Amino acid sequence: MNKPIFTVILIAFSLFSTLSVFAQETDRLPIKGFAIAAPSPDEVDRFVKFIDEELGTRGVNTLVLRVDYNYEFDSHPELRNETALSTSDVKKLVTVAKKHEIKLIPQINLLGHQSWAEDLENLLKVYPQFDETPHVKMPEKYEWPNEDGLYCKSYCPLHPEVHEVVFALMDEICEVFEADAFHAGMDEVFYIGDDKCPRCAGRDKAELFAGEVTKISNHLAANDRELWIWGDRLIDGKTTGLGMWEASMNNTHRAIDLIPKNVIIADWHYERPDQTAVLFAAKGLKVVTGTWRNPTVAIAQAEDMYRFRANSTPAMKENFYGIMQTVWTSASRFMDGFYANTLDQDGGTNTQWHTFRKMYEKVNEVEKR
Known part of the structure; x- marks a missing residue:
């Protein structure tokens, strides 16, 4: 073979190989996540083993812990749970x-989710003056x-x-987790801009919500941290x-x-693979799709x-x-x-753990880890 031509072929092949590797790398999802309640103190060692043997080996690179x-x-020691992580x-x-290069993101529910069923969460229990709707009394037995x-x-x-108060909690939890991101929850906020609130009554609910997101985001950004909601x-x-x-x-x-456009959106849909990720992306926001307990839906969401x-x-x-498996039970459960490998109540695989397995099988199949 003519030497100059052979040299050109070698250069072309080398360039093609480089571009192929680059394409494979850029086609990987930036976020491959897992979101779950932080373990109780007596389950920490077991959860560490789970991270080491199950999350790390599947290529999970982001772990949201609801703390x-x-x-x-x-x-604010007055806000600690009776039993809490040290x-x-x-x-x-x-x-x-760190061993598996997993980004840790601690979560504290802000704005909404300040109660559950008949019980107030710690913030409103200790600081009742912060309640948006103090006229709504907690029932003895909750019904919806x-x-x-x-x-x-x-x-x-x-x-x-x-x-x-809440910024002090945010700063402290980010410091101890060595985190450059914080998840503020902010889902399912039904009480906002209440007509009986002396401060919020009559105000635009969208502006109130955006104002709170912006205030939290700006506080985090001052310490080079990003906000997830x-x-x-x-x-x-x-x-x-x-x-x-x-x-x-x-x-x-x-x-x-x-x-702000630097807020990361966790867009959850659990029963259908609704494609609202396109809405967020078109608005200039980074979006991670959240899955739950239906393997078929989760696989479709990953493929999407x-x-x-x-x-x-x-x-x-x-x-x-990216994509994120969400878990709505305790870490222990x-x-x-x-x-x-527990089956669902109908003897099927519509469970959080089966979904986790199947979705990451799909992710690793696509990315050929």
Whole structure:
């Protein structure tokens, strides 16, 4: 073979190989996540083993831990759960996460989810003056629906003292988890801008919601941290037909155009692979699709995320940020079901643990780890 031609072929082959590797790398999802309640202190070692043997080996690179008041806060010890994680407990989680290059994101529910069923969460229990709806009394036995429209309480985003408390919790939990991101929850906020609130009455609910997101985001950004929130309050529940749970029916959805573009959206849909990720990406927001307990839906959601990235402009592609398995039981219960391979009540595989397995089988098949 002619030497110059052979040299050109070698260069072309080398360039093609480099481009192929680059294409494979850029086609990987930036976020491959797992979201779960932080373990109780007596389950930390077992959960560390789960991270080491199950999350790390599957390529999970982001772990959202719902901590809430399950930590021995020094800034506000009055808000600790009776049994809570110590600093040494947290450092065990940090160590194993670093081993597998897993980004740890602690979560404390802000704005909404300040109660559950008949019980107030710690913030409103200790600081009742922060309650957006103090006239709504907690029932002895919770039922839904109810006359008060009570699902979960909210704190008043305009109370002059609330952020002094919640920002201290945020800063402390981010420090101990060595985290550069924080998840504020902010899903299913039904109480906002209540007509009887002396500060919020008559105000635009979208502006109130966006104002709270912006305030939290700006505080985190001052320490080079990013904000994650659930996306349901930013979707128009009526226009999309998604209703009051997966979307907003109280006019907070217009906040999608008012919040900072550096907020990461966790867009959860559990019964169908609804494609609202496109909405968030088109608004310039990075979006991670959240799955739950239906393996078929989760696989479709993962496939959609790869398809969106493959068929988008460079400007849009990176907004399709990834996929995340969400778990809505305790860490202990999830691990029990996972290791026992427990079936659902109908003898099928519609469980959180089967979904986790199947979705990550699909992700690793696509990315050929």
